[in-house]
Amino acid sequence: MSIPTPTRTPPPTRDTGTPAYTDGTGTFHPTTRRLVAGRTLAGETIITVDACVIGSGAGGAPVAKELAEGGMRVAVLEDGDWHETASFTARPRDMTPRLYRDAGQIVTVGTPPIGLPLGRAVGGTTLINSGTCFRTPDHVLTQWQRDFGLAELTTANLDPFFRRVEREINVSRVPAGLAGSSARLVLEGAARLGLSGGHLFRNAKGCVGSGVCAFGCPTGAKQHTGITYVPRAWAAGATTYTGVTAQRVVHRDGRVAEVVARTAAGGTLRVRCRHAIVACGTLLTPALLAASGVGQASGELGGNLSIHPASAARAVFDEDLDPWTGVPQSAYVDGLQAEGIMFEGISGPPDQAAASTPRTGAAHRDLMLQARRTASFGVMVHDTARGSVRRRAGQTVIRYDLHPDDAARFQRGMAVLAEIFFAVGAREVVVPLAGVPTLRGGDVGPLTTARIRPRDVSAMAFHPLGTARAGADPATSVVDPDLRMHGIDGLHVCDGSAVPSSLGVNPQITIMALATRLAYHLLGKPAPEHEPVPTAIA
Template structure:
């Protein structure tokens, strides 16, 4: 007896997104079998024939694979990383970074300043190790896409059914105040005193207990990443995941895709003959695969237009014990400066994570770590102006990106507002990650206001690379069309952050998932899923 497709199951008209939806861990999906083949067991040559080969299992690949499989297609999912059990996540950052991140979380941009850009490498991709924060694409961004890139069908109303479907699949709901953590509580108190718009974030979680280690694999399995949501649903519909497979090229003949060729961890060759190939390797890796296959290069845009959403965090020392590793690390936001391209989101974690990211050295670093129980932190994210590029050199992915001076100014502005928020909440001192700015004390942000901050003075990370195979109506200025098909080749589509044509200013995971879901419905010739439930509230 075949499993019932979620599309055939009854769906309530309204979906709760409140505290109960977030904390209730019941009703998670478990497939009857894991259709999982480890690449280390594949030597020699293996040949498969399917309808669709999906390359990648993250925010883009897993949703399209699940929808195509449920729609009746034979689907193979190829993943370079491994499958990991939630029970094996140890909550030790150093240990988990080497297991779950690409290059042990040491991928860094080449430019001024160098910026770490951590990516996941496992079934679930970066959704396995991200913050879990879920924002729909802002309406003003969609308006920009329509005007600038001719993506006239990507309106809030047209995308709404796909967002509702994604949000149901991964249980997007609001973080309850009691799980938000002390840092979030203090920041929200400070924001309220200053009259700044703020609140608790929406995340893809179910049964969350606030373990505090979202970035290193959720040990309770509460974070609804694609590896435990979409991929098992794809298995139930007949898809198979092949782990430990590095795709080398996409073969094509007569203007259409014929097969996908990969190297297995067991030293073999995997050939997947298919009518549809969906590239979902991620913004940094998709350009290299397309270029190696001689595809997507007509416009000269492949690998260009990279946005990375630079981010940094300020720290504040209080009199009370906060134990910042208790609770949801990214649980609250301030959006009062969104029109200026500045978003504030929570960031916290275990002490060893704080040790790596605290912007001081020597005795100052020692003193800050001695006060770590009393330290709150919060992040500043900048809707970036600068654009970078990505290319392959000697087998390595090279990311070139220079922080724009306007974005350095946004960091300075954001850190000043955040310092005011911390002081309004009762902070004794505030440390900002801007070179030359001393520790701020007594509510005095004058030294920060007086500083001349250049791009090289900003200590930043980045988390949301987008745009290197951007979508657009004009083949002369884009890599894929509005339907995410690569210009000039039949049967080849891209479904990951590389198609997103500009920076969003917010976390992009459900934008990528919604676009991927829309692609699947297009390939299946199905109308938008208008029957999906309406959330009681959403970001």
């Protein structure tokens, strides 16, 4: 008699189309906010928990929520503040100093200087990013397996964790009707040139296209960690301490003992714990680890910095476009991805455009007078160079020099983007490359024949990664494949610093998936295979 093989019920599906993106019902609203403000903590305060999570962004918030729901006592330390959605004014000049670290003025030291904006609040940079969600590309995971010994980080093994993250933050596709005029024109132009593209997937629920994602979503539609993971962690018993800056992780006999932090009131917070999870971000984590006397044996701590240098071209049309209406980053063109070039939408309110338009004086004034008829789109480069983050005289110094090959990628990307704009009727195109005049009449010759050096590129950068990278070999990495600090039990790193290399795409949900995987590992739980399968995903 044969024994029937048990049937495995496949996981359900999850819609990722227009209804999922635009329906704002069913969002999570905590009945209790477990917040302690550091400005109230003078003197010395001692608490005891199972896990202390340092940071509340893409790495810290997911691991805190999962550990709390798994039964651990969790404290989250955040040096920024908690901000109510109702306090977001949609004005960049109001929100930038409130939500950005150093008021958005972090700049690399090198050629050229590159702005590198980071969030500083509960939710971290997820509060002020564009919300774009790409899974880790398969070829990147293959590289990690080959170059860093991360054999378990396969597409199949990570899939359940991506599905869990995508459900938690409602990753779904931007509808064409909310994509905005710049996206419409670029996708049409790309199609005419035979370049593939489409609408992006974002973590949004009930989005109305208010156009100010980078300055705090005033409708609460963007599902950043501050209104998703952090409140769910509270519901499971975790407490968030704001205005608290971790100074060091104390370890004894190769084991974590406590985290020592400074409070906004000038006091000291000591968190006794078995697990310390460092999620301060790629630029801040190395300094905390160094101050704790860990992570320096390989000589890799603070090195291997990768970023995504990015800039935008602007095109003036004869029609009114009102480019500040709609989702700022709603579409992509990936026809040059094999060359290390991605095109992603970028737009925003007029004062944001004024700050980033690459002209000065009367020329800048003339462009701003045409703002209603101006479309913009971004070029993002999968960088070749590697930089470093070091502490010098009490300051964080980010050293990064754009590689000549990456300057050439900007030149190539801007030329193709200009052709895309001209294909749909642009009257003139302005590119942020020194020495290149305004392009008119469909002629990109002045750009393609120019000599573009790194110093000629005007760029910002996003997605810093790699300064405490993961790897199997302690001689060439800072943390092991399970994100544990080599040689220290109970100390883990789960932010962009542990991601071993550039992804070529936005890293938000890669960091979240790795953080979720870490939490499951610490809890001894199997992967969440039951999570729903998205109907479509990037």
